[in-house]
Amino acid sequence: MTKIVYFAWVRERIGKREEELELPADVKTVADLLQWLQGQGDGYAHALQHPKVIRVAINEEHVDHREPIAGAREIALFPPMTGG
Amino acid sequence: MTKIVYFAWVRERIGKREEELELPADVKTVADLLQWLQGQGDGYAHALQHPKVIRVAINEEHVDHREPIAGAREIALFPPMTGG
Amino acid sequence: MSLKPTVRIQPDDFDLAAEVAALTNGRPGVGAVVTFTGLCRDEGGILAALELEHYPGMAKAEIARIANEAMNRWPLTGLTAIHRYGRIKPGENIVLVVAASTHRQAAFEAASFLMDYLKSRAPFWKKEHNADGSQGDWVEAKDSDEDAARRWAK
Amino acid sequence: MSLKPTVRIQPDDFDLAAEVAALTNGRPGVGAVVTFTGLCRDEGGILAALELEHYPGMAKAEIARIANEAMNRWPLTGLTAIHRYGRIKPGENIVLVVAASTHRQAAFEAASFLMDYLKSRAPFWKKEHNADGSQGDWVEAKDSDEDAARRWAK
Numbered sequence: 001m002t003k004i005v006y007f008a009w010v011r012e013r014i015g016k017r018e019e020e021l022e023l024p025a026d027v028k029t030v031a032d033l034l035q036w037l038q039g040q041g042d043g044y045a046h047a048l049q050h051p052k053v054i055r056v057a058i059n060e061e062h063v064d065h066r067e068p069i070a071g072a073r074e075i076a077l078f079p080p081m082t083g084g
Numbered sequence: 085m086t087k088i089v090y091f092a093w094v095r096e097r098i099g100k101r102e103e104e105l106e107l108p109a110d111v112k113t114v115a116d117l118l119q120w121l122q123g124q125g126d127g128y129a130h131a132l133q134h135p136k137v138i139r140v141a142i143n144e145e146h147v148d149h150r151e152p153i154a155g156a157r158e159i160a161l162f163p164p165m166t167g168g
Numbered sequence: 169m170s171l172k173p174t175v176r177i178q179p180d181d182f183d184l185a186a187e188v189a190a191l192t193n194g195r196p197g198v199g200a201v202v203t204f205t206g207l208c209r210d211e212g213g214i215l216a217a218l219e220l221e222h223y224p225g226m227a228k229a230e231i232a233r234i235a236n237e238a239m240n241r242w243p244l245t246g247l248t249a250i251h252r253y254g255r256i257k258p259g260e261n262i263v264l265v266v267a268a269s270t271h272r273q274a275a276f277e278a279a280s281f282l283m284d285y286l287k288s289r290a291p292f293w294k295k296e297h298n299a300d301g302s303q304g305d306w307v308e309a310k311d312s313d314e315d316a317a318r319r320w321a322k
Numbered sequence: 323m324s325l326k327p328t329v330r331i332q333p334d335d336f337d338l339a340a341e342v343a344a345l346t347n348g349r350p351g352v353g354a355v356v357t358f359t360g361l362c363r364d365e366g367g368i369l370a371a372l373e374l375e376h377y378p379g380m381a382k383a384e385i386a387r388i389a390n391e392a393m394n395r396w397p398l399t400g401l402t403a404i405h406r407y408g409r410i411k412p413g414e415n416i417v418l419v420v421a422a423s424t425h426r427q428a429a430f431e432a433a434s435f436l437m438d439y440l441k442s443r444a445p446f447w448k449k450e451h452n453a454d455g456s457q458g459d460w461v462e463a464k465d466s467d468e469d470a471a472r473r474w475a476k
Contacts, residue, residue: 008221008293009306060226062289076223076291080309083222083251083292084206084263084283084426092375092447093460144380146443160377160445164463167376167405167446168272168360168417168437185339188359196364196412202433203357204426205342210350258350272358272437273470279356280430316427 002069004037006047007078010054013047023069030056031065033075048077055080086153088121090131091162094138097131107153114140115149117159132161139164173235173247177227179254182264191246191268198245200272202279204265210258216299218307220253220262223291227251234285238267241281242274249282251292284316327389327401331381333408336418345400345422352399354426356433358419364412370453372461374407374416377445381405388439392421395435396428403436405446438470 005018027036034051037044048054056063057076069075089102111120118135121128132138140147141160153159174190176182184203192198208218231249239247246268256262263286267279288309296304328344330336338357346352362372385403393401400422410416417440421433442463450458 005223007223007291008295011221057223057226057291060223060229062230074225076226078223078291079293079306081288081291082294082307082309083220083290084287084313089377091377091445092449095375141377141380141445144377144383146384158379160380162377162445163447163460165442165445166448166461166463167374167444168441168467183339184342184357185337188338192359192361192413194413196362197366199361199363201357201359201361203338203355203359204430205346205355205357206426207346207353207355208350209353209424212351259346259348270363272360272434276358276430276434276437280426283426283430 002072003074005074005076007076009079010047010077014043028068028070029065030058030063030067030069030075033069034065034077053080054078086156087158089158089160091160093163094131094161098127112152112154113149114142114147114151114153114159117153118149118161137164138162171239171244173232173239173249175228175232175235175248176250177222177224177231178250178252181252181261182250184264187248187250187264187266191248191266195245195268197270198268199270200275201266201268202272202275204263204279204283205261206263206283208256208258208260208262214299215258215296215304216301217255217257217297218262219255219295219297221293221295222251222253226291231286231290234282234289238278238282242267242269242278243271244269244274244278247278247282249286251286251290253292255297281320284313284320287313288317325393325398327386327393327403329382329386329389329402330404331376331378331385332404332406335406335415336404338418341402341404341418341420345402345420349399349422351424352422353424354429355420355422356426356429357421358417358433358437359415360417360437362410362412362414362416368453369412369450369458371409371411371451372416373409373449373451375447375449376405376407380445381407385440385444388436388443392432392436396421396423396432397425398423398428398432401432401436403440405440405444407446409451435474438467438474441467442471
């Protein structure tokens with residue numbers, strides 16, 4: 001099981017803050033995960049329809065979409081940040 | 085008569101804060117004034133021995149050494165500034 | 169003199185003068201302090217508040233990473249970053265950066281660098297609440313902020 | 323919202339928080355405030371104080387000229403410059419610049435510009451008083467400050 005957390009409009013569209021998911025064995029990278037999640041329901045499809053804009057952190061550090069997710073404790077998906 | 089004011093080590097070397105001077109008719113520019121003042125005593129010679137470093141303001145505005153001094157109400161001579 | 173940056177993520181307001189004093193009191197080698205305060209704008213009166221969402225586990229660690237990079241790049245004597253979250257009204261503070269150094273250029277550059285990276289790397293998101301009570305939008309990230317961060321790439 | 327910069331030349335200390343409040347209170351369009359505070363350094367303990375001499379007739383007018391140029395070059399909502407004179411001890415404030423704007427880049431650049439010009443154009447001179455009681459020197463102008471001012475030439 002992998003903990004996935006969502007923020008901002010990704011969270012709103014998916015309709016939950018976080019969940020524990022059993023990922024299929026062929027979901028090996030961040031890009032794989034985003035593609036797989038899009039098939040999990042309308043909310044996911046809406047949130048992730050433009051996967052290139054989705055920012056990702058694994059274990060609380062920024063990663064790019066080629067990053068392997070094996071061993072990830074927590075994967076966070078969110079829009080481009082607007083802090084400061 | 086023209087009022088001349090001195091600051092910082094120019095003031096210390098000349099030994100006065102300000103004076104009213106009757107300038108000869110051939111002292112037409114800032115450069116002329118600096119050269120003429122150097123002949124007015126040891127303090128002046130010491131203060132103005134490197135005229136290029138002396139900064140000048142006429143009527144409280146920075147000017148360069150080619151500036152004519154005709155009509156000047158107040159001429160200030162001072163070292164490079166070290167404010168801020 | 170501590171060379172560890174101070175980073176705080178908090179709902180409450182901060183005290184600019186107190187944060188500057190913390191980097192200068194008893195440190196007579198400090199010659200220059202630059203502060204940046206980011207405030208919530210009312211956008212011409214249409215905005216009632218911003219709701220700042222953040223990623224608690226990551227926000228402090230990520231800002232500390234950026235702050236440590238600034239400490240490594242510039243000869244600073246102190247560096248503080250405070251970012252608020254929660255509901256913030258127009259005129260209220262959102263973010264504070266304080267950079268102290270012996271000389272001014274380092275303080276200016278480090279504060280500017282830290283702000284540029286906070287904008288595009290710190291996990292915060294702003295949602296608008298409109299003054300007319302209508303549902304507001306999530307603030308969109310600006311390309312200019314990405315570009316601003318990129319100019320510091322070595 | 324006044325677009326006239328505030329310039330003060332005074333022997334007394336200034337209040338950073340009050341000066342920032344003066345440029346932000348009741349002005350909900352302000353999104354960014356950058357401050358620069360210049361302090362007297364102890365130079366490793368050898369300095370007892372700096373004596374700041376200035377040209378009273380010219381100092382305020384010259385700083386106002388520089389501040390007005392900054393207001394013309396950047397989209398600022400407010401700009402304040404305060405320069406002290408007289409005897410100032412290590413750890414005490416010498417100069418304050420506050421620049422407020424809708425966006426951060428203008429505030430950073432205007433504050434940095436104003437400081438660079440203050441250093442090389444404002445008629446102030448610093449004399450050192452040594453901690454051991456000996457006669458100190460006049461602080462020498464630095465080429466790096468001239469260069470810093472020159473980088474803003476258009």
